[in-house]
Amino acid sequence: MAFNEPPSTEGIDAAARVVRERAQPLADESALDSLVDSVRDSRCVMFGEATHGTSEFYRLRAKLTARLLREEDFSFVVVEGDWTDCYDVNRYVKGESDADNARDVLSEFDRWPTWMWANWEVVEFAEWLRDHNRDSEEKAGFYGLDVYSLFESMAAVVDYLEDVDPEAVERAKDAYKCFEPYGEDAREYGRSTRLVPDDCEDEVIEILSELRNRRPERDAEDGEEHFSAEQNALVAANAEQYYRTMVQSSADSWNVRDRHMAETLDRLLDHHGPDAKAIVWAHNTHVGDARATTMADRGRLNIGQLARERYGADDVSLVGFGTHRGEVIAGKRWGAPMQRMSVPAGQAGSYEDIFHRAGGDDKLLLLPEDGGELAERRGHRAVGVVYDPAHESGNYVPTALSERYDAFVHVEETEALHPLHIEPGEVEEPETFPWGI
Numbered sequence: 437m438a439f440n441e442p443p444s445t446e447g448i449d450a451a452a453r454v455v456r457e458r459a460q461p462l463a464d465e466s467a468l469d470s471l472v473d474s475v476r477d478s479r480c481v482m483f484g485e486a487t488h489g490t491s492e493f494y495r496l497r498a499k500l501t502a503r504l505l506r507e508e509d510f511s512f513v514v515v516e517g518d519w520t521d522c523y524d525v526n527r528y529v530k531g532e533s534d535a536d537n538a539r540d541v542l543s544e545f546d547r548w549p550t551w552m553w554a555n556w557e558v559v560e561f562a563e564w565l566r567d568h569n570r571d572s573e574e575k576a577g578f579y580g581l582d583v584y585s586l587f588e589s590m591a592a593v594v595d596y597l598e599d600v601d602p603e604a605v606e607r608a609k610d611a612y613k614c615f616e617p618y619g620e621d622a623r624e625y626g627r628s629t630r631l632v633p634d635d636c637e638d639e640v641i642e643i644l645s646e647l648r649n650r651r652p653e654r655d656a657e658d659g660e661e662h663f664s665a666e667q668n669a670l671v672a673a674n675a676e677q678y679y680r681t682m683v684q685s686s687a688d689s690w691n692v693r694d695r696h697m698a699e700t701l702d703r704l705l706d707h708h709g710p711d712a713k714a715i716v717w718a719h720n721t722h723v724g725d726a727r728a729t730t731m732a733d734r735g736r737l738n739i740g741q742l743a744r745e746r747y748g749a750d751d752v753s754l755v756g757f758g759t760h761r762g763e764v765i766a767g768k769r770w771g772a773p774m775q776r777m778s779v780p781a782g783q784a785g786s787y788e789d790i791f792h793r794a795g796g797d798d799k800l801l802l803l804p805e806d807g808g809e810l811a812e813r814r815g816h817r818a819v820g821v822v823y824d825p826a827h828e829s830g831n832y833v834p835t836a837l838s839e840r841y842d843a844f845v846h847v848e849e850t851e852a853l854h855p856l857h858i859e860p861g862e863v864e865e866p867e868t869f870p871w872g873i
Contacts, residue, residue: 448785448793451809455794455801462798462845468500471843474802475753476508480701480743482716484723484841486758487779487819488549489765491854492847493757494557500755501715502564505576511708512577513565514701516718517553519671520588521545522580523664525553529565530575538562543856547584549821551765551774551855559856579704581697581718581739586622586675587615589668593643596665600658604646611639612672626679640676644669663707667700674699687735694722698742720756721818721833728839730813740840756841758817760792762850766823776852777825786815787837791846799846807838816840 460467475481481504485493504510515522521544527533528541535541538559545554562578569575590612597605614636618625625636647666658665674696682689697718705712716723718739721731726738743752761781765774782788791799803810815832823831837844 447809447812448790451787451790451812451814452793454804454809455791455799458804459791459794459799459801459846462800462847467800468503470802471500471755471800471845472503472507474843475755476504478713478753479705479747479751480714480716481510481753482718482723482740482743482755484718484720484754484756486720486756486817487764487766487823488552488719488821489774489819489853490759490762490847490850491557491852492759492850494555494561494853496757496845496847497717498557498561498564501561501717502568504713504715505565505568509574509713510576510715511574511712512579512704513715513717514579514581514704515553515716516582516697516722517545517580518547518582518585518588519580519664519667519700520585520592521547521553522578525562526578529562529578530569531566538566539856548771549767549774550857551853552821554856556854556856577704577708579700581700581716583671583675583678583693583696584622585671586625586679587620589671589675590615590640592668593647593665593672596661596668600662601650604650607646608643611643614639622675622679623682625676626681626683635680636676637673637680640669640673644673660707663703667703670699670703671696690736694736694738694742697722697739698746701739701743702746719818719820720758720816723754724756724835724840725754728836729816730834753843754841756837756844757847758788758791758844759847759850760788761848763852764819764823764850765852765855766819766821768822768824770822772822774855774858777823779819779850780825780828782817783815783828783832786817786832787835788817788846790814792848796848798848801844801846803838803841803843805838807836810838811836 460470483497483500501513524541528535528538542554542559565576565578594605594608597608615625647669651666674692678689678692681692701714705714722738723740725744726732726736726741740754762779764777764779766777767774782792813834813836816835817831818833819831
Protein backbone atom coordinates (compact mmCIF):
# COMPACT_ATOMS: atom_id res chain seq x y z
CA MET A 437 0.00 0.00 0.00
CA ALA A 438 1.38 3.44 -0.84
CA PHE A 439 1.47 5.77 2.11
CA ASN A 440 -0.81 8.32 0.42
CA GLU A 441 -3.60 5.75 0.21
CA PRO A 442 -6.13 5.62 3.08
CA PRO A 443 -4.55 3.46 5.80
CA SER A 444 -6.24 0.21 6.72
CA THR A 445 -7.66 0.44 10.25
CA GLU A 446 -7.34 -3.31 10.59
CA GLY A 447 -3.66 -3.25 9.61
CA ILE A 448 -2.91 -0.31 11.91
CA ASP A 449 -4.56 -2.05 14.86
CA ALA A 450 -2.70 -5.28 14.16
CA ALA A 451 0.66 -3.49 13.95
CA ALA A 452 -0.06 -1.57 17.18
CA ARG A 453 -0.93 -4.86 18.87
CA VAL A 454 2.46 -6.33 17.87
CA VAL A 455 4.26 -3.28 19.29
CA ARG A 456 2.19 -3.40 22.47
CA GLU A 457 2.99 -7.07 23.01
CA ARG A 458 6.69 -6.99 22.17
CA ALA A 459 8.02 -3.54 23.11
CA GLN A 460 9.67 -2.77 26.44
CA PRO A 461 9.06 0.52 28.29
CA LEU A 462 12.15 2.71 28.33
CA ALA A 463 11.28 3.73 31.89
CA ASP A 464 12.46 0.25 32.84
CA GLU A 465 16.29 0.26 32.83
CA SER A 466 16.25 -3.37 31.72
CA ALA A 467 15.12 -2.19 28.28
CA LEU A 468 18.52 -0.61 27.67
CA ASP A 469 20.13 -3.75 29.10
CA SER A 470 18.36 -5.83 26.48
CA LEU A 471 19.44 -3.49 23.68
CA VAL A 472 23.07 -3.57 24.82
CA ASP A 473 22.88 -7.36 25.03
CA SER A 474 21.50 -7.57 21.50
CA VAL A 475 24.26 -5.47 19.91
CA ARG A 476 27.30 -6.28 22.07
CA ASP A 477 28.83 -8.77 19.61
CA SER A 478 28.39 -6.59 16.53
CA ARG A 479 31.38 -5.21 14.68
CA CYS A 480 29.42 -2.06 13.98
CA VAL A 481 26.46 -0.54 15.83
CA MET A 482 24.64 2.35 14.17
CA PHE A 483 22.38 4.65 16.17
CA GLY A 484 20.02 6.74 14.08
CA GLU A 485 17.74 9.72 14.68
CA ALA A 486 14.52 10.88 13.04
CA THR A 487 15.70 14.52 13.27
CA HIS A 488 18.96 16.39 13.66
CA GLY A 489 17.54 18.57 16.42
CA THR A 490 16.02 16.40 19.17
CA SER A 491 17.57 16.25 22.63
CA GLU A 492 16.37 12.78 23.61
CA PHE A 493 17.94 11.14 20.55
CA TYR A 494 21.37 12.56 21.41
CA ARG A 495 21.05 11.77 25.11
CA LEU A 496 19.93 8.17 24.56
CA ARG A 497 22.64 7.57 21.95
CA ALA A 498 25.21 8.99 24.37
CA LYS A 499 23.99 6.77 27.19
CA LEU A 500 24.04 3.64 25.03
CA THR A 501 27.40 4.55 23.51
CA ALA A 502 28.93 5.07 26.94
CA ARG A 503 27.81 1.61 27.98
CA LEU A 504 29.27 0.00 24.85
CA LEU A 505 32.58 1.82 25.28
CA ARG A 506 32.77 1.02 28.98
CA GLU A 507 31.39 -2.52 29.04
CA GLU A 508 32.00 -4.00 25.59
CA ASP A 509 35.35 -2.52 24.44
CA PHE A 510 34.07 -0.68 21.39
CA SER A 511 36.88 1.29 19.76
CA PHE A 512 35.52 4.64 18.58
CA VAL A 513 32.51 6.80 17.76
CA VAL A 514 32.07 8.25 14.26
CA VAL A 515 29.31 10.76 13.56
CA GLU A 516 27.59 12.53 10.69
CA GLY A 517 29.93 15.53 10.92
CA ASP A 518 32.96 17.02 9.16
CA TRP A 519 36.27 15.22 9.61
CA THR A 520 38.18 18.44 10.38
CA ASP A 521 35.89 19.68 13.16
CA CYS A 522 35.35 16.25 14.68
CA TYR A 523 39.08 15.57 14.70
CA ASP A 524 39.47 18.56 17.04
CA VAL A 525 37.00 16.82 19.36
CA ASN A 526 38.96 13.59 18.93
CA ARG A 527 42.15 15.32 20.09
CA TYR A 528 40.30 16.83 23.06
CA VAL A 529 38.77 13.56 24.29
CA LYS A 530 42.15 11.85 24.00
CA GLY A 531 43.88 14.56 26.05
CA GLU A 532 45.92 15.83 23.08
CA SER A 533 44.38 19.32 22.89
CA ASP A 534 45.19 22.58 24.64
CA ALA A 535 41.46 23.41 24.89
CA ASP A 536 40.15 23.97 28.40
CA ASN A 537 36.82 22.25 27.86
CA ALA A 538 34.60 20.57 25.28
CA ARG A 539 32.36 23.61 24.99
CA ASP A 540 35.26 25.68 23.64
CA VAL A 541 36.05 23.00 21.06
CA LEU A 542 32.47 22.53 19.91
CA SER A 543 31.81 26.27 19.80
CA GLU A 544 34.28 26.41 16.90
CA PHE A 545 31.92 24.39 14.69
CA ASP A 546 30.80 27.08 12.24
CA ARG A 547 29.38 25.23 9.24
CA TRP A 548 25.59 25.44 9.03
CA PRO A 549 23.80 23.61 10.65
CA THR A 550 26.03 24.27 13.66
CA TRP A 551 23.52 22.89 16.16
CA MET A 552 24.05 19.30 15.04
CA TRP A 553 27.27 19.03 17.08
CA ALA A 554 27.66 22.39 18.83
CA ASN A 555 25.12 21.63 21.54
CA TRP A 556 25.03 20.92 25.26
CA GLU A 557 24.20 17.25 24.70
CA VAL A 558 27.45 16.63 22.78
CA VAL A 559 29.43 18.78 25.22
CA GLU A 560 28.33 16.45 28.03
CA PHE A 561 29.20 13.34 26.05
CA ALA A 562 32.61 14.70 25.04
CA GLU A 563 33.44 15.51 28.66
CA TRP A 564 32.39 12.01 29.69
CA LEU A 565 34.51 10.49 26.91
CA ARG A 566 37.56 12.51 27.97
CA ASP A 567 37.13 11.26 31.54
CA HIS A 568 36.64 7.71 30.31
CA ASN A 569 39.80 7.88 28.18
CA ARG A 570 41.85 9.26 31.06
CA ASP A 571 41.41 5.93 32.84
CA SER A 572 41.67 3.72 29.73
CA GLU A 573 44.70 2.11 28.15
CA GLU A 574 43.07 2.21 24.71
CA LYS A 575 41.57 5.65 24.12
CA ALA A 576 38.28 5.77 22.23
CA GLY A 577 38.20 8.30 19.39
CA PHE A 578 35.56 10.66 18.04
CA TYR A 579 35.57 11.15 14.26
CA GLY A 580 33.50 12.62 11.43
CA LEU A 581 31.96 10.72 8.52
CA ASP A 582 30.90 13.51 6.22
CA VAL A 583 32.16 14.88 2.92
CA TYR A 584 31.25 18.57 2.96
CA SER A 585 34.53 20.09 4.18
CA LEU A 586 36.28 20.53 0.82
CA PHE A 587 38.25 23.69 1.60
CA GLU A 588 38.79 22.95 5.29
CA SER A 589 40.22 19.52 4.47
CA MET A 590 42.55 20.92 1.80
CA ALA A 591 43.83 23.47 4.32
CA ALA A 592 44.39 20.69 6.87
CA VAL A 593 46.46 18.69 4.35
CA VAL A 594 48.64 21.74 3.69
CA ASP A 595 49.08 22.38 7.43
CA TYR A 596 50.19 18.79 8.01
CA LEU A 597 52.67 18.78 5.11
CA GLU A 598 54.18 22.08 6.22
CA ASP A 599 55.28 20.33 9.39
CA VAL A 600 56.61 17.11 7.83
CA ASP A 601 57.52 17.65 4.15
CA PRO A 602 58.33 21.13 2.72
CA GLU A 603 58.62 19.80 -0.83
CA ALA A 604 55.28 17.99 -0.73
CA VAL A 605 53.51 21.03 0.69
CA GLU A 606 54.41 23.07 -2.40
CA ARG A 607 52.97 20.37 -4.64
CA ALA A 608 49.77 20.35 -2.57
CA LYS A 609 49.46 24.14 -2.73
CA ASP A 610 49.93 24.08 -6.49
CA ALA A 611 47.32 21.34 -6.90
CA TYR A 612 44.76 23.04 -4.70
CA LYS A 613 45.16 26.36 -6.54
CA CYS A 614 42.69 24.89 -9.01
CA PHE A 615 39.94 25.85 -6.54
CA GLU A 616 41.05 29.45 -5.96
CA PRO A 617 38.60 31.04 -8.45
CA TYR A 618 35.65 29.83 -6.36
CA GLY A 619 36.42 31.78 -3.17
CA GLU A 620 36.08 28.77 -0.85
CA ASP A 621 32.51 28.27 -2.05
CA ALA A 622 32.19 24.55 -2.79
CA ARG A 623 28.70 24.91 -4.24
CA GLU A 624 29.92 27.59 -6.62
CA TYR A 625 32.65 25.20 -7.75
CA GLY A 626 30.03 22.54 -8.43
CA ARG A 627 27.84 24.95 -10.39
CA SER A 628 30.80 26.08 -12.48
CA THR A 629 31.49 22.55 -13.73
CA ARG A 630 28.02 22.42 -15.23
CA LEU A 631 28.89 25.34 -17.49
CA VAL A 632 32.60 24.70 -18.09
CA PRO A 633 33.96 21.18 -18.60
CA ASP A 634 37.17 21.84 -16.63
CA ASP A 635 37.30 20.51 -13.08
CA CYS A 636 39.83 19.85 -10.32
CA GLU A 637 39.41 16.09 -10.02
CA ASP A 638 42.94 15.16 -11.11
CA GLU A 639 44.50 17.63 -8.69
CA VAL A 640 42.83 16.30 -5.54
CA ILE A 641 43.42 12.68 -6.53
CA GLU A 642 47.11 13.43 -7.08
CA ILE A 643 47.58 14.64 -3.50
CA LEU A 644 45.56 11.73 -2.09
CA SER A 645 47.75 9.25 -4.01
CA GLU A 646 50.93 10.91 -2.73
CA LEU A 647 49.82 10.70 0.89
CA ARG A 648 48.76 7.09 0.46
CA ASN A 649 52.15 6.22 -0.99
CA ARG A 650 53.87 7.81 2.00
CA ARG A 651 51.78 5.89 4.55
CA PRO A 652 54.28 3.10 5.37
CA GLU A 653 57.07 5.52 6.29
CA ARG A 654 54.89 8.14 8.01
CA ASP A 655 52.66 5.87 10.08
CA ALA A 656 55.53 4.80 12.29
CA GLU A 657 56.45 8.43 13.01
CA ASP A 658 53.13 10.27 12.91
CA GLY A 659 50.59 7.57 13.68
CA GLU A 660 47.11 9.04 13.65
CA GLU A 661 48.24 12.46 12.39
CA HIS A 662 49.23 10.98 9.04
CA PHE A 663 46.04 8.94 9.00
CA SER A 664 44.07 12.16 9.54
CA ALA A 665 45.97 13.97 6.78
CA GLU A 666 45.26 11.13 4.37
CA GLN A 667 41.61 11.19 5.42
CA ASN A 668 41.46 14.92 4.72
CA ALA A 669 42.91 14.28 1.26
CA LEU A 670 40.22 11.63 0.75
CA VAL A 671 37.54 14.09 1.89
CA ALA A 672 38.85 16.65 -0.59
CA ALA A 673 38.77 14.12 -3.44
CA ASN A 674 35.29 12.84 -2.62
CA ALA A 675 33.96 16.33 -1.86
CA GLU A 676 35.12 17.50 -5.27
CA GLN A 677 33.13 14.65 -6.80
CA TYR A 678 30.15 15.33 -4.52
CA TYR A 679 29.82 19.02 -5.38
CA ARG A 680 30.42 18.34 -9.07
CA THR A 681 27.75 15.63 -9.07
CA MET A 682 25.28 17.60 -6.95
CA VAL A 683 24.39 19.95 -9.83
CA GLN A 684 23.61 16.99 -12.09
CA SER A 685 21.73 14.47 -9.93
CA SER A 686 20.58 14.48 -6.30
CA ALA A 687 20.50 10.66 -6.23
CA ASP A 688 24.07 10.39 -7.54
CA SER A 689 25.42 13.00 -5.11
CA TRP A 690 23.61 11.26 -2.23
CA ASN A 691 25.34 8.02 -3.17
CA VAL A 692 28.75 9.73 -3.44
CA ARG A 693 28.22 11.02 0.10
CA ASP A 694 27.13 7.70 1.64
CA ARG A 695 29.85 5.75 -0.16
CA HIS A 696 32.32 8.21 1.34
CA MET A 697 30.81 7.53 4.77
CA ALA A 698 31.19 3.79 4.23
CA GLU A 699 34.78 4.20 3.03
CA THR A 700 35.57 6.33 6.09
CA LEU A 701 34.11 3.66 8.37
CA ASP A 702 36.20 0.99 6.61
CA ARG A 703 39.35 3.06 7.05
CA LEU A 704 38.70 3.67 10.73
CA LEU A 705 38.09 -0.02 11.41
CA ASP A 706 41.31 -0.92 9.58
CA HIS A 707 43.20 1.82 11.41
CA HIS A 708 42.09 0.53 14.81
CA GLY A 709 43.08 -3.07 14.12
CA PRO A 710 41.48 -6.45 13.40
CA ASP A 711 39.39 -6.49 16.58
CA ALA A 712 38.05 -2.95 16.20
CA LYS A 713 34.37 -2.25 16.82
CA ALA A 714 32.60 0.93 15.70
CA ILE A 715 29.67 3.04 16.90
CA VAL A 716 28.03 5.30 14.30
CA TRP A 717 25.69 8.26 14.93
CA ALA A 718 23.77 9.48 11.87
CA HIS A 719 20.26 10.24 10.65
CA ASN A 720 17.85 7.35 10.15
CA THR A 721 18.01 7.99 6.40
CA HIS A 722 21.69 7.00 6.51
CA VAL A 723 21.52 4.32 9.20
CA GLY A 724 18.34 2.41 8.29
CA ASP A 725 18.85 -0.01 5.38
CA ALA A 726 17.78 1.89 2.25
CA ARG A 727 16.63 -1.34 0.59
CA ALA A 728 13.69 -1.47 3.03
CA THR A 729 12.41 1.93 1.83
CA THR A 730 11.45 3.79 -1.32
CA MET A 731 14.94 5.31 -1.28
CA ALA A 732 16.05 2.23 -3.17
CA ASP A 733 13.33 2.80 -5.76
CA ARG A 734 14.94 6.19 -6.46
CA GLY A 735 18.38 4.67 -6.84
CA ARG A 736 19.68 5.71 -3.41
CA LEU A 737 21.78 3.58 -1.08
CA ASN A 738 23.13 4.38 2.36
CA ILE A 739 25.77 3.48 4.91
CA GLY A 740 23.49 1.08 6.81
CA GLN A 741 22.87 -0.94 3.65
CA LEU A 742 26.56 -0.84 2.66
CA ALA A 743 27.68 -1.98 6.11
CA ARG A 744 25.32 -4.97 6.03
CA GLU A 745 26.61 -5.86 2.56
CA ARG A 746 30.29 -5.46 3.48
CA TYR A 747 30.43 -6.92 6.99
CA GLY A 748 27.39 -9.20 6.98
CA ALA A 749 24.03 -8.54 8.61
CA ASP A 750 25.00 -10.54 11.71
CA ASP A 751 27.93 -8.19 12.37
CA VAL A 752 25.93 -4.97 12.00
CA SER A 753 23.20 -3.65 14.31
CA LEU A 754 21.00 -0.83 13.01
CA VAL A 755 18.97 1.06 15.64
CA GLY A 756 16.38 3.61 14.53
CA PHE A 757 14.95 6.41 16.69
CA GLY A 758 11.60 8.16 16.29
CA THR A 759 9.02 10.33 18.04
CA HIS A 760 5.29 10.88 17.93
CA ARG A 761 5.36 14.63 18.66
CA GLY A 762 7.40 17.34 20.35
CA GLU A 763 9.94 20.02 19.49
CA VAL A 764 12.94 20.20 17.20
CA ILE A 765 15.71 22.61 16.22
CA ALA A 766 15.76 23.24 12.45
CA GLY A 767 15.81 26.00 9.82
CA LYS A 768 13.03 27.09 7.48
CA ARG A 769 15.42 26.84 4.53
CA TRP A 770 19.07 25.99 3.91
CA GLY A 771 21.25 28.46 5.78
CA ALA A 772 18.32 30.04 7.64
CA PRO A 773 18.57 30.93 11.34
CA MET A 774 17.93 27.94 13.56
CA GLN A 775 14.76 27.95 15.61
CA ARG A 776 12.66 25.75 17.86
CA MET A 777 9.74 24.27 15.98
CA SER A 778 6.81 22.09 16.98
CA VAL A 779 6.67 18.57 15.61
CA PRO A 780 3.01 17.61 15.14
CA ALA A 781 1.55 14.23 16.00
CA GLY A 782 2.51 11.45 13.63
CA GLN A 783 0.21 11.05 10.64
CA ALA A 784 -2.46 8.38 10.77
CA GLY A 785 -1.10 5.03 9.63
CA SER A 786 2.55 6.00 10.05
CA TYR A 787 4.87 4.03 12.30
CA GLU A 788 4.93 7.04 14.63
CA ASP A 789 1.14 6.74 14.90
CA ILE A 790 1.33 2.98 15.45
CA PHE A 791 3.78 3.30 18.37
CA HIS A 792 1.55 5.99 19.86
CA ARG A 793 -1.52 3.75 19.56
CA ALA A 794 0.41 1.01 21.33
CA GLY A 795 0.46 3.15 24.48
CA GLY A 796 1.62 6.65 25.35
CA ASP A 797 5.04 5.77 26.69
CA ASP A 798 8.64 5.62 25.47
CA LYS A 799 9.49 2.18 24.11
CA LEU A 800 12.24 -0.06 22.82
CA LEU A 801 11.34 -2.71 20.29
CA LEU A 802 13.80 -5.40 19.26
CA LEU A 803 12.41 -6.09 15.82
CA PRO A 804 11.33 -9.64 15.05
CA GLU A 805 13.01 -11.51 12.21
CA ASP A 806 9.68 -12.67 10.84
CA GLY A 807 8.52 -9.07 10.44
CA GLY A 808 4.80 -9.70 10.19
CA GLU A 809 2.82 -6.48 10.41
CA LEU A 810 6.04 -4.54 10.94
CA ALA A 811 7.32 -5.64 7.53
CA GLU A 812 4.54 -3.67 5.85
CA ARG A 813 5.66 -0.47 4.16
CA ARG A 814 4.23 2.46 6.10
CA GLY A 815 5.22 6.09 6.43
CA HIS A 816 8.14 6.78 8.77
CA ARG A 817 8.95 10.42 9.57
CA ALA A 818 12.31 11.89 8.60
CA VAL A 819 13.01 15.52 9.54
CA GLY A 820 16.17 17.12 8.17
CA VAL A 821 17.95 20.33 9.04
CA VAL A 822 15.40 22.15 6.84
CA TYR A 823 11.87 21.72 8.15
CA ASP A 824 8.43 23.27 7.94
CA PRO A 825 5.83 21.65 10.23
CA ALA A 826 3.07 23.07 8.01
CA HIS A 827 4.15 20.76 5.18
CA GLU A 828 4.51 17.44 6.99
CA SER A 829 3.36 15.12 4.23
CA GLY A 830 6.70 15.23 2.44
CA ASN A 831 8.61 14.13 5.53
CA TYR A 832 7.56 10.47 5.52
CA VAL A 833 9.60 7.67 3.96
CA PRO A 834 7.61 4.49 3.20
CA THR A 835 9.45 1.88 5.26
CA ALA A 836 9.34 -1.81 6.14
CA LEU A 837 10.41 -1.25 9.75
CA SER A 838 11.56 -4.77 10.59
CA GLU A 839 13.77 -4.87 7.48
CA ARG A 840 15.17 -1.37 7.87
CA TYR A 841 16.35 -1.73 11.50
CA ASP A 842 17.28 -4.38 14.03
CA ALA A 843 15.78 -2.34 16.87
CA PHE A 844 13.70 0.80 17.21
CA VAL A 845 13.51 3.37 20.02
CA HIS A 846 10.30 5.40 20.25
CA VAL A 847 10.11 8.58 22.34
CA GLU A 848 6.50 9.66 22.68
CA GLU A 849 7.13 13.38 23.20
CA THR A 850 10.50 15.02 22.62
CA GLU A 851 12.19 18.32 23.34
CA ALA A 852 14.56 20.35 21.18
CA LEU A 853 18.34 20.21 21.39
CA HIS A 854 20.18 22.92 23.35
CA PRO A 855 22.51 24.57 20.80
CA LEU A 856 25.52 26.50 22.02
CA HIS A 857 25.24 29.22 19.42
CA ILE A 858 21.73 30.41 20.24
CA GLU A 859 22.15 30.32 24.00
CA PRO A 860 25.40 32.32 24.30
CA GLY A 861 24.66 33.62 27.78
CA GLU A 862 23.94 30.20 29.25
CA VAL A 863 26.81 29.02 31.41
CA GLU A 864 24.95 26.39 33.40
CA GLU A 865 23.79 23.16 31.84
CA PRO A 866 20.08 22.81 31.04
CA GLU A 867 17.93 21.02 33.59
CA THR A 868 17.93 17.87 31.47
CA PHE A 869 21.50 17.10 32.59
CA PRO A 870 23.20 15.07 33.84
CA TRP A 871 21.84 12.35 31.59
CA GLY A 872 22.85 9.44 33.75
CA ILE A 873 25.84 7.69 32.23
